Amino acid sequence: MRPTVRFLDDALIGRIVDEARGLLEKLGVEVQDPGLLDVLGEHGARVERGTSRAFLPGALLDRALATAPRAFRLFDVLGDPTHDFTGSKVHFTPGSSALNVLDWPAQTVRRPVTADYAACAKVVQGLPHIAAQSTAFVPADVPDAIADAYRLYLSLMLGEKPVVTGAFTAEGFPLMHELLAIARGGTGDLRAKPLAVFSACPTSPFKWSRDTARNVVDCARAGVPVEFIAMPMAGFLSPVTLTGTVVQHTAETLSGIVLHQCAAPGAPFLYGGSPGVFDIRYETTPMGAIETMMIDAAYNEVGKSFGFPTQAYTALSDAKRLDAQAGLETGMGAALAVLAGINSVSGPGMMDFENCVSLEKLVVDHEICGMALRLGRGIEPREDFPALPRFEELLREEHLLISPHTRKYLKSEIAFPGPVIDRASRARWAEEGSGTLGDRAHAEVERLIGQWTPSRLADDLKGALTERMAAAAKAAGADALPPLP
Amino acid sequence: MDKLKRLSECVAAGDAESAAALAAEMLGSGADPQEVLDGGLIAGMxxxxxxxxxxxxxxxxxxxxxxxxxxALAVLQPRLAAGGGTPRGTVVLGTVRGDLHDIGKNLVGIMLRGAGYRVVDLGKDVPPERFVEAARAEGARVIGCSALLTTTMGVMRRVVELARAAGLPVKVIVGGAPVTADFASAIGADGYGYDAGHAVERVEALAGDR
Structure with a gap:
């Protein structure tokens, strides 16, 4: 039995979906792109030009739901499968698009540069429980106009895992798509073996900006998967009740699915989000709040009620340093995400309200992810019955340390975190320098960077990527790309 | 590949069947058993x-x-005995009087045997005098005392006192959950092992094997 957690019963999910459908039909969504309003109109939406609103009738929604795929896969830069977005399979991804990096020696935040991004890509490559790269932060040493594509370029050059990313503007997507196609060897191959997922974030309440709406449509037409990231904010830009916020999340996400499937029926997506509660005391949106995690798990249940693969921004923290709060919030989020069966979990490494990435936190979180994934495998009998022979063996041998049964199941039954999580005796810990969690995390970051080996992507493809990126940089006013670390 | 190297790799891989077969093959072709022990088994460990x-x-x-x-050692043993060869020396091991916890002590014994030592395991609830008697009788180089309880760890001090009084050339190493390096030092013990692996390192150091 896979352990699971439920916050909504079937009747409540049904009511939430019904209410969301009603909102889409009666209140509609704002789509700030006349051309895309036309697309929705052609498919049966009632369009109100003056307010840029599209009212989505149930029949249109049902057609979109009918064509929407219930599963898809991702493949790494070498073309090997890495992600199977079906059922309750969980894949962790670092948090994405932070503005800052936590500078470990200085213990302060600063704008990241290419060297930081490269370090992150190298660390991620060495973390087996982190299944994908993300364009984790925005390098400040290239022109803003190409910053989104430049992150993707660095990921494709330095790492092998698929990339969770996003375009900052509608104009940003073609270049990013081109880079992906170069790495994959063509647009057809890219469609057949997706290499990236693009985040598409509606603006609460019920609004699709021109850039995001265009990204949704462009991705759909190119066969590049998207993850819908609705971000209702309980008590501020959505109802304070968790149920009310899930209703809003459902409506906003379904509106994205309609737009997406109208553009390209059958195009792949993740039913995701990054909702939060609003902390009126600090005017912040804590991602580490337990209610935020509950909303995540709940909308995941709504998504799964349709049979869609799901995503959430969780397993992250609002802490400013790698402290107890960082571990607590990340651990709770990771455990709940696994129990909920959220298929793609974006968050490890992230802190400070999604504004900052710490590589040291990432390696701590990686071990948390390993434990959470173990949690998800649950408790199953593994040659445990009949019990008598095992216990006869125990009494005879006085231990089971090298029993064939132990050797067969040790590593699948017991997850051994480390080297960051401390399980040494005090004496051994003292002998090894009495290091803190942060000390061990920093050492592990340096170790992973030191042991990184270049991506096995073919050199001619790397050359083509660099040529294309350099041309884009030049067009954006930069003399040259920063040197690749 | 060199047979000694192969034997050491069989040992390191935990392949008992191959290790024993290879040791027998090497003896059959005239290899020196002590060389097989040192260059194959001990090297592997x-x-x-x-x-x-x-x-x-x-x-x-x-x-x-x-x-x-x-x-593999079982294969070598008859020839080693004939040639006078022995493992790395003897360690007398036990859980001190009043203490019935022997898991840690057993682990240390297993690890010591694995490292090539002959282990005389006195079991649990062992009186201090018994450690010293056994050390004398077995010609032990090291006495290892284990305790899990704060109420029994004091017995270790008595073991050290008796060993010193007996004038034996034996070192005393202590360990167990409540035991610390400071405690070991305070009672005059020669060494302290915080876990089984560490205990073997300390025994090797005390016995002059490293």
């Missing part, structure tokens, strides 16, 4: 010890290697 210390492998791996070593 030393490699395992190094990897264990580096945390590349763990307790069960060491025990598997130990089992492989024992299987």
């Amino acid at each position: 030393n490699a395992v010890g190094g990897r264990f210390k580096a945390r590349e492998i763990f307790l069960p791996d060491v025990l598997m290697a130990s089992k492989a070593m024992q299987a």
